[in-house]
């Protein structure tokens with residue numbers, strides 16, 4: 001059984017992928033060429049946003065986005081206490097200070113009441129994460145009045161009552177890392193925004209601060225999606241809804257089957273793309289070992305809360321007890337865009353077997 005479908009996807013799309021890769025090689029346009037432009041347009045439309053700015057990774061999308069909205073060294077930026085380290089790393093990389101907000105015990109994401117308490121005059125941005133693909137509570141978080149950048153790295157195609165993930169904040173960052181719901185065969189990322197001036201600033205910041213070649217107006221970096229990856233992602237984007245539907249169906253089956261068990265699931269705040277399906281139990285390590293013995297791969301997202309990461313020690317006076325408890329209990333079960341009913345049922349039988 002596979003934890004995800006990174007290898008299966010190539011088998012499914014081999015002919016089309018090989019063909020577009022060949023076309024890019026022959027085109028002679030490899031950086032910020034036509035494949036990138038088309039993909040920016042198509043992915044922004046998919047996210048219900050007006051502009052897409054393709055970059056090298058979501059980490060750099062977040063750093064660029066934070067600079068674009070005016071975050072400067074020393075400014076504070078609110079981030080959730082549980083996420084991939086990249087969320088807070090992007091803040092620290094530009095010299096700003098991540099401030100960690102504890103999570104809600106129900107949806108496992110930034111708790112709006114805690115975010116409100118932590119917001120001060122020094123807070124220049126808030127970066128909610130749609131964790132595991134579940135939409136964060138952006139409407140409530142927006143009551144802080146702080147400029148919002150969505151970390152939608154895991155939320156391609158997730159929908160909330162406020163709209164599609166990526167369409168609410170001033171900017172949103174996506175990742176195309178291979179294991180994401182929309183992933184390529186390397187690194188890649190995208191910023192989306194419906195504000196044209198912000199889009200223009202991000203375009204400069206990703207490309208040496210230039211609007212036109214060899215004329216740098218601000219300090220910018222080199223963070224550009226390659227045409228090769230853009231061409232691959234255009235092929236995969238056409239399959240994304242189908243893959244997300246399959247993930248949702250598998251997640252619904254898991255939810256139904258686990259109702260009676262002593263495990264806690266993420267409350268559904270909207271329509272997740274089910275990038276990950278997590279369960280929480282005080283017996284996490286035992287469950288992981290039991291499943292491994294039965295050849296069922298599981299992973300932990302994430303074992304260490306952000307305020308306890310060594311890299312962020314200088315920023316972390318905050319106590320986040322819910323995050324501490326959560327990270328010792330959470331386990332991700334296999335889920336992907338072509339998971340079979342047979343695999344879902346094997347996982348269910350094994351999880352039931354552990355608890356009964």
Ligand SMILES: Cc1ncc(COP(=O)(O)O)c(C=O)c1O
Nearest residue numbers: 057058059084086087153175177
């Ligand atoms: C929530 C979140 N934010 C940021 C990132 C960073 O993405 P990338 O690897 O594209 O820099 C990831 C990917 O691991 C992520 O899951």
